[in-house]
Amino acid sequence: MRITTTKERIREILNYYNIKQAEFCKRTGIKSSALTNYLKGEREPRQDKVSQIADAFGLDPAWVMGYDVPMKKKIETTDRLLLYYRLLSELMPSDQELVFNQIDYLKERGKKNEKDE
Numbered sequence: 001m002r003i004t005t006t007k008e009r010i011r012e013i014l015n016y017y018n019i020k021q022a023e024f025c026k027r028t029g030i031k032s033s034a035l036t037n038y039l040k041g042e043r044e045p046r047q048d049k050v051s052q053i054a055d056a057f058g059l060d061p062a063w064v065m066g067y068d069v070p071m072k073k074k075i076e077t078t079d080r081l082l083l084y085y086r087l088l089s090e091l092m093p094s095d096q097e098l099v100f101n102q103i104d105y106l107k108e109r110g111k112k113n114e115k116d117e
Helices: 006-016 021-028 032-040 047-057 077-089 093-116
Strands: none
Touching: 006 021, 006 032, 006 047, 021 032, 021 047
8 A cells, every 4th residue: 555655755755864855866876857856746766766765775665665664674684794794894903803892792791691680
């Protein structure tokens, strides 16, 4: 069941993230002329453009198209792990070590808290 139009959803994205059309185009890679057509309701974005919008903002593509589903895309565990790996790989080795040390500390603290309960 479709509850709203794609143009209304794009307007919601602009308002939700408090961004201007230029920033939207920069994040999504969609041309400003195409965005203007979407916002006027003169054209509907093709599926690849809907995917670009959804990916740029972490949204569910069905929500972008106007369907009654949660706005935010549910991140699967494997997607989350790939994201963490990508972020870690961009850090300097010394910073990576700091992150791993912090993770070890948090794991140990969690184990200690479990024993205390």
